[in-house]
Amino acid sequence: MPRPGGDLPSPVRAISGDPPTVSATLVDIAKETQTSVSTVSRVLAGGAAAARISQATRDRVSEAAVRMGYRPNLVARSLRTRRSNTVALLVSDIANPWFGQIAFLVEQSLHRHGYSLMLCNSGEDPDREVEYLRLLPQKGIDGLIVVPLARSKKVLEELLPPDLPLVLLDRPIPGVGASVSSDQAQATTLLCDTLERAGARDIALVCGPEQISTHRRRAELVSARFNVLARHDGPATRETGTQAFVKFLSLQPDAIVCTNNFLGQGVIDAIGEVEAPPIIGSFDEIAMMHLLPIPVVCAVQDIPLLAEGCVTQLLPQLRGEKREIQPIVLTTRAVTNRRFQERATGWGARS
Amino acid sequence: MPRPGGDLPSPVRAISGDPPTVSATLVDIAKETQTSVSTVSRVLAGGAAAARISQATRDRVSEAAVRMGYRPNLVARSLRTRRSNTVALLVSDIANPWFGQIAFLVEQSLHRHGYSLMLCNSGEDPDREVEYLRLLPQKGIDGLIVVPLARSKKVLEELLPPDLPLVLLDRPIPGVGASVSSDQAQATTLLCDTLERAGARDIALVCGPEQISTHRRRAELVSARFNVLARHDGPATRETGTQAFVKFLSLQPDAIVCTNNFLGQGVIDAIGEVEAPPIIGSFDEIAMMHLLPIPVVCAVQDIPLLAEGCVTQLLPQLRGEKREIQPIVLTTRAVTNRRFQERATGWGARS
DNA sequence: TTGTATGCGTTATCAG
DNA sequence: CTGATAACGCATACAA
Numbered sequence: 001m002p003r004p005g006g007d008l009p010s011p012v013r014a015i016s017g018d019p020p021t022v023s024a025t026l027v028d029i030a031k032e033t034q035t036s037v038s039t040v041s042r043v044l045a046g047g048a049a050a051a052r053i054s055q056a057t058r059d060r061v062s063e064a065a066v067r068m069g070y071r072p073n074l075v076a077r078s079l080r081t082r083r084s085n086t087v088a089l090l091v092s093d094i095a096n097p098w099f100g101q102i103a104f105l106v107e108q109s110l111h112r113h114g115y116s117l118m119l120c121n122s123g124e125d126p127d128r129e130v131e132y133l134r135l136l137p138q139k140g141i142d143g144l145i146v147v148p149l150a151r152s153k154k155v156l157e158e159l160l161p162p163d164l165p166l167v168l169l170d171r172p173i174p175g176v177g178a179s180v181s182s183d184q185a186q187a188t189t190l191l192c193d194t195l196e197r198a199g200a201r202d203i204a205l206v207c208g209p210e211q212i213s214t215h216r217r218r219a220e221l222v223s224a225r226f227n228v229l230a231r232h233d234g235p236a237t238r239e240t241g242t243q244a245f246v247k248f249l250s251l252q253p254d255a256i257v258c259t260n261n262f263l264g265q266g267v268i269d270a271i272g273e274v275e276a277p278p279i280i281g282s283f284d285e286i287a288m289m290h291l292l293p294i295p296v297v298c299a300v301q302d303i304p305l306l307a308e309g310c311v312t313q314l315l316p317q318l319r320g321e322k323r324e325i326q327p328i329v330l331t332t333r334a335v336t337n338r339r340f341q342e343r344a345t346g347w348g349a350r351s
Numbered sequence: 352m353p354r355p356g357g358d359l360p361s362p363v364r365a366i367s368g369d370p371p372t373v374s375a376t377l378v379d380i381a382k383e384t385q386t387s388v389s390t391v392s393r394v395l396a397g398g399a400a401a402a403r404i405s406q407a408t409r410d411r412v413s414e415a416a417v418r419m420g421y422r423p424n425l426v427a428r429s430l431r432t433r434r435s436n437t438v439a440l441l442v443s444d445i446a447n448p449w450f451g452q453i454a455f456l457v458e459q460s461l462h463r464h465g466y467s468l469m470l471c472n473s474g475e476d477p478d479r480e481v482e483y484l485r486l487l488p489q490k491g492i493d494g495l496i497v498v499p500l501a502r503s504k505k506v507l508e509e510l511l512p513p514d515l516p517l518v519l520l521d522r523p524i525p526g527v528g529a530s531v532s533s534d535q536a537q538a539t540t541l542l543c544d545t546l547e548r549a550g551a552r553d554i555a556l557v558c559g560p561e562q563i564s565t566h567r568r569r570a571e572l573v574s575a576r577f578n579v580l581a582r583h584d585g586p587a588t589r590e591t592g593t594q595a596f597v598k599f600l601s602l603q604p605d606a607i608v609c610t611n612n613f614l615g616q617g618v619i620d621a622i623g624e625v626e627a628p629p630i631i632g633s634f635d636e637i638a639m640m641h642l643l644p645i646p647v648v649c650a651v652q653d654i655p656l657l658a659e660g661c662v663t664q665l666l667p668q669l670r671g672e673k674r675e676i677q678p679i680v681l682t683t684r685a686v687t688n689r690r691f692q693e694r695a696t697g698w699g700a701r702s
Numbered sequence: 703t704t705g706t707a708t709g710c711g712t713t714a715t716c717a718g
Numbered sequence: 719c720t721g722a723t724a725a726c727g728c729a730t731a732c733a734a
Contacts, residue, residue, distance in 0.1 A: 022512065023489075025711055036721045041713065049713095054719060075430045075491040076711035079726050084426075086490070094470070095455040097448040104446040107472050111479070116486060119445070119470035121458050128462070135467060138374075139437070140426040161373065268642065287638035291619065294642075376727055387705045392729060400730095405703060427727035430710050 023071040032064045033057070040065075044072070078140050087115045087314065088136045090129070090146040091169075093236075094121040096262060098284055098303070099147070102169070105307030106145065113315060115142070124209075124235065126150055133159040143318050145169055145310045150211035165317030167310050171213050178317065178325040180309035182301045184214060187283060187332040188221035191257070191299040194334045195226075195281050198295070198344035200254040202227045203281075206244040206263045208236035215259040218283060222257050229253050241266020255279035261286050261298070268294060279340060283332075295340035299332045306330060374422040384408070384415045391416070395423070429491050438466045438665065439487045440520075441480070441497040444587075445472040447613060449635055449654070450498070453520070456658030457496065464666060466493070475560075475586065477501055484510040494669050496520055496661045501562035516668030518661050522564050529668065529676040531660035533652045535565060538634060538683040539572035542608070542650040545685045546577075546632050549646070549695035551605040553578045554632075557595040557614045559587035566610040569634060573608050580604050592617020606630035612637050612649070619645060630691060634683075646691035650683045657681060 026037045026044075033040070035057060042049040043061040050058060064070075078084045087110055091099040107117040118141065122129035129149050133156065136144060143165035148156060153173050160166060166177030173179070195203070203226040208215035210233065222228075229251045234240030241263040248256060256278050258264040264282030271277050271294060279295040280286070289296045309328040316325065336344070377388045377395075384391070386408060393400040394412040401409060415421075429435045438461055442450040458468040469492065473480035480500050484507065487495060494516035499507060504524050511517060517528030524530070546554070554577040559566035561584065573579075580602045585591030592614040599607060607629050609615040615633030622628050622645060630646040631637070640647045660679040667676065687695070 026713095027711080037712085038714085038722080039720060042720090045713085052719060057720085071485070071489050073430075073491075073711050074486075074489040075426055075435070076726090077713075079424075079426045079430050079710090079728095080712045080714085082726080084490075093455070094458070095448070095452050097446070097451060100448060100451040101446050103470075104444070104472060104474070107445070108474065116483075116490075117471070119454075119472075120468070121455060121470075123455070123459065132467075134422070135425075138422050138425040139435075139467075140424075265639070268639065272642070288616070288619065288643065291623070291644065292639065292642055293644060377729095378727080388728080389706080389730075390704060393704090396729080403703065408704085424727050427710090428729075430712090430726090431728045431730085433710080 023073070024065075024068040025070075025073070029061060029064050029068060029070060032068065033060050035061060044070070082140075084140045084142055085115050086118055086141050087143045087145065087318075088118040088120060088132075088141045089169075089310075090120045090122060090132050090136070090144065092122050092124050092129075092147045092149060094119065094123075097287070098261060101303050102307050105304055106310055109308055109311040113311065115318075122147075122149060124149065126155075130155055130159065137161055137164055143167075143314050145314060147171060148173060150209065165314055167313045167317075169306065169310055172327055173213075178313035178327065180306055180313055180328040180330070182306070182330045182332050184217040185221060187299040187301070188218050188225075190332060190334050191281050191283070191297065192222060192225040194297050194336065194344075195255050195257070195279060198255075198279060198297070198340065200226065200279060200281075202229050202253050203255045203257050204229050204244070204248040204251060204253040204278075205231040206241055206256060206258040206267060207231060207233045208240070208259050208263060209233075212236075214283075218259045222259075226255075226257075236260050236262050238262055238266035238269060241268075242270040245270035253278050255281050257281040258283070260284060264296075264298070268292065268296075279343065285335065289335070290337045292337060293339060295337065295343045297334060297336045297340050300335050301332050302330050374424070375416075375419040376421075376424070380412060380415050380419060380421060383419065384411050386412060395421070433491075435491045435493055436466050437469055437492050438494045438496065438669075439469040439471060439483075439492045440661075441471045441473060441483050441487070441495065442520075443473050443475050443480075443498045443500060445470065445474075448638070449612060452654050453658050453661075456655055457661055460659060460662040464662065466669075473498075473500060475500065477506075481506055481510065488512055488515055494518075494665050496665060498522060499524060501560065516665055518664045518668075520657065520661055523678055524564075529664035529678065531657055531664055531679040531681070533657070533681045533683050535568040536572060538650040538652070539569050541683060541685050542632050542634070542648065543573060543576040545648050545687065545695075546606050546608070546630060549606075549630060549648070549691060551577065551630060551632075553580050553604050554606045554608050555580050555595070555599040555602060555604040555629075556582040557592055557607060557609040557618060558582060558584045559591070559610050559614060560584075563587075565634075569610045573610075577606075577608075587611050587613050589613055589617035589620060592619075593621040596621035604629050606632050608632040609634070611635060615647075615649075619643065619647075630694065636686065640686070641688045643688060644690060646688065646694045648685060648687045648691050651686050652683050653681050 026040045029040045030037045043058050103119050110117050120132050126149050145167045147169045148171050168177050168179040170181050172181045205228050207219040210216045232244035245267045261284040264286045277294045282298045285300050377391045380391045381388045391412050394409050454470050461468050471483050477500050496518045498520045499522050519528050519530040523532045556579050558570040561567045583595035596618045612635040615637050628645045633649045636651050
């Protein structure tokens with residue numbers, strides 16, 4: 001017959017005198033206070049449960065808990081209660097400051113609601129995304145906010161438990177989870193209108209991966225509005241933007257339109273200092289754009305609202321409320337720098 | 352006598368026919384395959400344990416596991432094994448792209464080593480830091496990388512289990528954990544030398560929180576090298592930089608030195624377009640600096656090496672190796688933009 | 703080669 | 719008001 005104990009290497013808690021290398025447990029406190037684990041648990045739980053315990057034992061237990069430096073084992077609690085008070089945010093590229101800001105705000109907001117955030121990065125790699133989508137529920141997260149990659153619809157439905165609170169950020173997928181995003185049509189129209197008023201007619205287009213809905217949609221709508229002299233596709237990185245500019249060198253477009261800010265930054269990196277640079281049209285803010293010696297216009301999304309929207313969409317699901325949740329769709333605004341304004345007012349179209 | 356079952360609301364696993372809302376467990380598979388949990392556990396564990404199981408049952412079990420869509424409950428495993436294969440990275444400001452890049456690389460590297468990363472943000476708020484330092488070990492992380500705030504020495508020692516694998520990033524604290532950082536003296540000397548060669552003599556200084564070792568040290572060393580006309584202190588945000596520039600407006604310093612990139616960006620935000628802008632000297636890269644119409648020099652840290660250093664320092668600790676770990680101290684390099692180079696070569700000091 | 707039993711630390715049920 | 723006890727799902731020492 002197997003004897004109890006001596007299964008895993010036992011912690012050093014027993015050795016009295018020196019600081020324990022691992023926190024005391026309910027059992028330790030129960031022993032110390034001559035009570036039972038249940039009592040200790042109730043006292044430490046606080047609230048209604050604790051109210052039913054006599055003041056005397058309550059004090060005795062709390063005192064011992066403090067003295068022994070008790071720290072609840074959240075893993076055990078999680079296993080028992082099936083709640084972790086942890087939400088995961090799976091972004092597609094944490095190196096992109098745009099996601100950094102989102103993450104910052106989401107964390108802050110969730111924190112106020114008693115949740116901590118586990119931030120993960122798929123790095124725009126579908127395999128990594130799959131891996132995380134599989135892993136995170138196993139780790140016992142209570143909810144998930146995700147910026148989905150390419151073909152994630154099937155993937156999401158296959159990998160995620162159907163009852164996991166879920167919010168899609170930036171890239172909604174009809175019929176899957178709740179979502180928070182910007183109105184791509186409005187954004188693109190805004191950008192195009194602004195470019196047009198500055199006299200742009202012939203443009204070059206730099207486009208991120210077409211599988212990603214935002215890039216695809218933006219490119220479509222832009223193409224419908226302007227005469228596209230040339231187009232360059234690639235991953236949504238600065239390098240792609242840089243390559244694109246080189247390719248466009250001889251074309252003399254009125255504007256170069258990029259389907260996101262990273263591409264825009266890449267183009268600008270490559271421009272250097274030329275005589276009459278084309279206008280750069282982009283989505284989301286380009287760093288330091290107001291000081292650049294290049295006309296720039298961006299259709300920027302409202303980051304704080306996006307972040308808060310995620311939490312707004314997630315919380316009722318976490319609370320187990322079943323009513324249908326409406327997608328949140330936000331409006332973008334146009335931001336231009338001084339060079340752009342000069343070009344727009346001073347001289348209409350080029351030449 | 353308490354009857355078994357009916358304790359927590361039971362999952363819908365029992366209902367056959369529709370997809371289970373929660374993954375099957377070892378017990379389910381054991382039942383299904385007419386074996387025991389231990390056998391199933393061994394088969395699914397793979398490796399040495401699985402080798403000791405007959406091919407027949409092994410196949411039967413694996414087949415059932417796949418068919419039933421088994422997913423190990425990592426929380427339970429964690430509780431049992433006391434390992435989570437999760438490392439936390441606690442940064443001071445995830446909205447800062449510098450940390451975003453670090454996080455990106457650390458995650459990538461840890462991932463290769465079989466760990467997933469939990470990224471948390473203290474937002475430069477000591478209370479939040481304390482909270483996370485207390486919380487994370489309770490959540491069962493295997494190791495921690497932290498960019499410590501102000502007075503974290505005591506805090507770190509009090510809150511963290513002494514045997515938790517620990518790496519301090521960017522801001523070493525003598526005697527606490529392993530560390531990865533840049534040589535502040537070298538960086539500052541490099542920056543000052545470069546500024547001096549461009550003719551800077553009188554400077555203004557913008558400094559982040561003095562409690563943070565990097566800001567304090569940089570400010571000290573810079574002050575020793577130049578004639579400091581004025582100084583502005585505040586949190587390491589763009590706003591502080593902007594305020595500083597306003598304050599410096601009438602002073603006409605040769606250069607404005609900032610103890611980090613956020614402050615530098617703030618100053619540049621405020622500069623707008625002036626006739627003869629001062630040189631901006633800063634630590635770490637300033638976005639789009641090569642295109643700015645302002646002379647800029649930065650002492651930049653090697654982000655990939657910092658990130659890889661964290662992992663290098665952490666892994667042996669995770670493996671339980673006890674040998675002393677040497678701090679990693681990296682060298683920075685100077686980066687200047689074209690305007691700076693013009694000023695440095697074309698004309699020495701200002702008029 | 704396989705099954706039985708125990709415990710990780712917690713919460714929740716049930717019986718005093 | 720309090721204590722004994724059963725799970726949560728998994729891994730493992732031990733017995734067979």
